[in-house]
Amino acid sequence: MEQFLAQLPKVELHLHIEGTLEPEMMFSLAERNGIKLPYPDPQTLRRAYQFDNLQSFLDLYYQGTSVLKTSQDFYDLAMAYFTRCDQEHVLHYEIMFDPQAHLCRGVSMNTMMEGLTGAMEDARHKFGASSGLILSLLRHLPEVDGIDALIKAKPWQHKIIAIGLDSSEQGNPPGRFRKAFNIADDYGWHRVAHAGEEGPASYIWEAIREQHVRRIDHGVRCSDDSKLMTYLKQYQVPLTVCPLSNVRLGVYSDLRQHNLKMLLEKGLCVTINSDDPAYFGGYMTANMLAVQRALNLTETQWLQLTSNAINASFAPVERKQALK
Numbered sequence: 500m501e502q503f504l505a506q507l508p509k510v511e512l513h514l515h516i517e518g519t520l521e522p523e524m525m526f527s528l529a530e531r532n533g534i535k536l537p538y539p540d541p542q543t544l545r546r547a548y549q550f551d552n553l554q555s556f557l558d559l560y561y562q563g564t565s566v567l568k569t570s571q572d573f574y575d576l577a578m579a580y581f582t583r584c585d586q587e588h589v590l591h592y593e594i595m596f597d598p599q600a601h602l603c604r605g606v607s608m609n610t611m612m613e614g615l616t617g618a619m620e621d622a623r624h625k626f627g628a629s630s631g632l633i634l635s636l637l638r639h640l641p642e643v644d645g646i647d648a649l650i651k652a653k654p655w656q657h658k659i660i661a662i663g664l665d666s667s668e669q670g671n672p673p674g675r676f677r678k679a680f681n682i683a684d685d686y687g688w689h690r691v692a693h694a695g696e697e698g699p700a701s702y703i704w705e706a707i708r709e710q711h712v713r714r715i716d717h718g719v720r721c722s723d724d725s726k727l728m729t730y731l732k733q734y735q736v737p738l739t740v741c742p743l744s745n746v747r748l749g750v751y752s753d754l755r756q757h758n759l760k761m762l763l764e765k766g767l768c769v770t771i772n773s774d775d776p777a778y779f780g781g782y783m784t785a786n787m788l789a790v791q792r793a794l795n796l797t798e799t800q801w802l803q804l805t806s807n808a809i810n811a812s813f814a815p816v817e818r819k820q821a822l823k
């Protein structure tokens with residue numbers, strides 16, 4: 500089974516590119532940009548990755564972004580992840596970035612976009628991989644701050660496929676971002692949002708009913724609400740579940756307690772993803788192997804998860820067919 504999972508063609512739909520910043524790269528970019536990190540070396544930094552909840556992770560994650568300054572930094576970050584994807588047979592990826600985490604440090608939208616789209620283009624040629632870029636708004640900040648980021652992204656609107664919503668979920672329901680999501684509509688983008696990671700099932704309803712999202716990022720708390728489960732099944736609303744992330748952030752104490760197998764067996768459109776692999780202990784294959792060890796899925800279930808991810812992707816129809 501391990502061989503089967505390692506070789507399986509994969510699609511990743513829930514990945515924060517800033518969350519692929521490995522401690523070693525953080526130190527090399529810090530040196531390149533003359534930034535002093537509050538840790539002596541990458542090993543000590545990695546040992547600090549002990550999280551009690553989402554917020555304790557986000558504090559370190561935003562601190563880590565401080566080393567990203569130039570378009571070359573964004574390019575190198577993304578290319579390292581794309582190279583990893585090639586090694587793990589990830590053939591299509593839709594990656595999120597958090598522009599507000601960079602704009603507030605004086606890094607321009609052009610800097611980020613040149614680096615990220617340059618790497619996406621090169622990965623297409625080098626590896627034959629297809630990709631999409633999701634501009635994610637930080638829900639702990641006011642909506643106007645997000646709208647400012649969207650205005651700055653307008654010249655790049657055709658290089659972005661979707662708007663997303665991430666950061667601290669509790670107390671920040673998705674409905675607060677209605678205007679921002681409407682601007683994304685005008686740009687012709689799809690809509691996704693983190694909901695039901697730490698927050699209640701009602702946030703998933705709100706993301707669907709008020710934000711009209713096409714996919715729910717995480718969504719595991721849906722199992723608290725049977726009507727919601729029925730809805731998600733009926734309309735095959737994809738859930739981009741991130742198993743290792745959920746354990747590292749305390750959503751589940753153990754992967755054996757995770758509800759993803761139950762959701763899959765109930766017929767929901769579950770997909771498996773790595774979220775912030777540099778912080779949570781593994782990329783796609785590591786997530787899949789950990790799930791297999793804890794929940795013992797069948798080959799048919801793995802093929803179903805892959806097929807769900809292809810269907811849930813924003814890839815053009817011809818590309819979806821080629822991935823099948």
Ligand code: ADE
Binds near residue numbers: 515560667693696744
């Ligand atoms: N930003 C990066 N990773 C995140 C996660 N797992 N939840 C919410 N916001 C995030």
Ligand code: ZN
Binds near residue numbers: 513514
């Ligand atoms: Zn996420």
